[in-house]
Amino acid sequence: MNNIRIIIAGPRGNMGREACKLIHETEYFELVAAIDRKEEYTYVRDMEGLPALDAPVYTDAEKCVQEVEADVFLDLTNPETGKKHIALALQYGLRPVIGTTGFTEEEIHELREKAEAAELGAIIAPNFAIGAILMMKFAKMAAHYFDDVEIIELHHDRKLDAPSGTALKTAEMIKEVRTAKVQGHPNETEMLPGARGANVDGMHIHSVRLPGLVAHQQVIFGGDGQILTVKHDSFNRGSFMSGVKLSIEQVMKLQTLVYGLENIIE
Numbered sequence: 001m002n003n004i005r006i007i008i009a010g011p012r013g014n015m016g017r018e019a020c021k022l023i024h025e026t027e028y029f030e031l032v033a034a035i036d037r038k039e040e041y042t043y044v045r046d047m048e049g050l051p052a053l054d055a056p057v058y059t060d061a062e063k064c065v066q067e068v069e070a071d072v073f074l075d076l077t078n079p080e081t082g083k084k085h086i087a088l089a090l091q092y093g094l095r096p097v098i099g100t101t102g103f104t105e106e107e108i109h110e111l112r113e114k115a116e117a118a119e120l121g122a123i124i125a126p127n128f129a130i131g132a133i134l135m136m137k138f139a140k141m142a143a144h145y146f147d148d149v150e151i152i153e154l155h156h157d158r159k160l161d162a163p164s165g166t167a168l169k170t171a172e173m174i175k176e177v178r179t180a181k182v183q184g185h186p187n188e189t190e191m192l193p194g195a196r197g198a199n200v201d202g203m204h205i206h207s208v209r210l211p212g213l214v215a216h217q218q219v220i221f222g223g224d225g226q227i228l229t230v231k232h233d234s235f236n237r238g239s240f241m242s243g244v245k246l247s248i249e250q251v252m253k254l255q256t257l258v259y260g261l262e263n264i265i266e
């Protein structure tokens, strides 16, 4: 098998550091360049705490994809940059693996058309943790039997987006099978705006942000005399790396855009 040549954006972030380690430790992965915000580093090996990789560091993403031959563009930056990078990768014939969130349905549809026209694989993964994918799948399964559900997502207080991509994805998956219903008392009033959380098709999503947390979610279903809770916790960024590895491998075999690893994992 040929090496999979990877460009990473955001190598010094929490996720980027783990991903650089993963690439370094995987025999058939090769880091060919990194994209950083700071003009301070020449090679990845110059970055504190990162493996001794000779990949050059760019601050201009377009220059990077023009100059470096690569197969996969791995983005672990922020929602705004992730959107720019996925378009850039597809434009220059690279397969994007995007870990950032915040894509609308229309944006995903448009990007899928671009990927298919270019015959390129692309993956947008709101959550790379295999346990979180199973949590979403189990929640969808339960939604066949319970129409009343609330989602509580809990993350570290450095997170930029709310609700989380995982919570939105979970709500979308539940929506596919749940009988539409406005939940709670028909006359309920919020004494403080936002008290009932965000509303997706009558389901409520609550976002908690606290130091000490990493990424956690509970999906709570209520029925006559019973409650079912489906729960997942990521305690460190290492929990996401098996999904990052799988995504890099799978994107090489795809010719379309896949949104969510539940579409890849049986």
Ligand SMILES: NC(=O)c1ccc[n+]([C@@H]2O[C@H](COP(=O)([O-])OP(=O)(O)OC[C@H]3O[C@@H](n4cnc5c(N)ncnc54)[C@H](O)[C@@H]3O)[C@@H](O)[C@H]2O)c1
Binding pocket: 009, 010, 011, 012, 013, 014, 015, 016, 035, 036, 037, 076, 077, 078, 079, 081, 098, 099, 100, 101, 125, 126, 127, 128, 129, 240
């Ligand atoms: N899909 C998943 O499973 C998953 C898991 C964890 C985090 N995330 C998402 O991944 C992203 C990164 O998370 P994190 O915890 O590592 O965040 P972080 O803030 O620790 O790291 C982000 C890094 O991106 C860099 N960056 C920002 N803009 C950039 C640009 N224009 N070019 C190059 N680099 C740029 C920052 O300098 C920083 O080093 C976030 O959007 C987060 O929501 C996804």
Ligand SMILES: O=C(O)C1=N[C@H](C(=O)O)CCC1
Binding pocket: 101, 126, 127, 128, 155, 159, 160, 161, 163, 164, 165, 166, 167, 214, 215
């Ligand atoms: O740390 C984050 O930010 C995470 N974001 C994902 C989301 O928005 O669902 C999940 C994993 C951690």
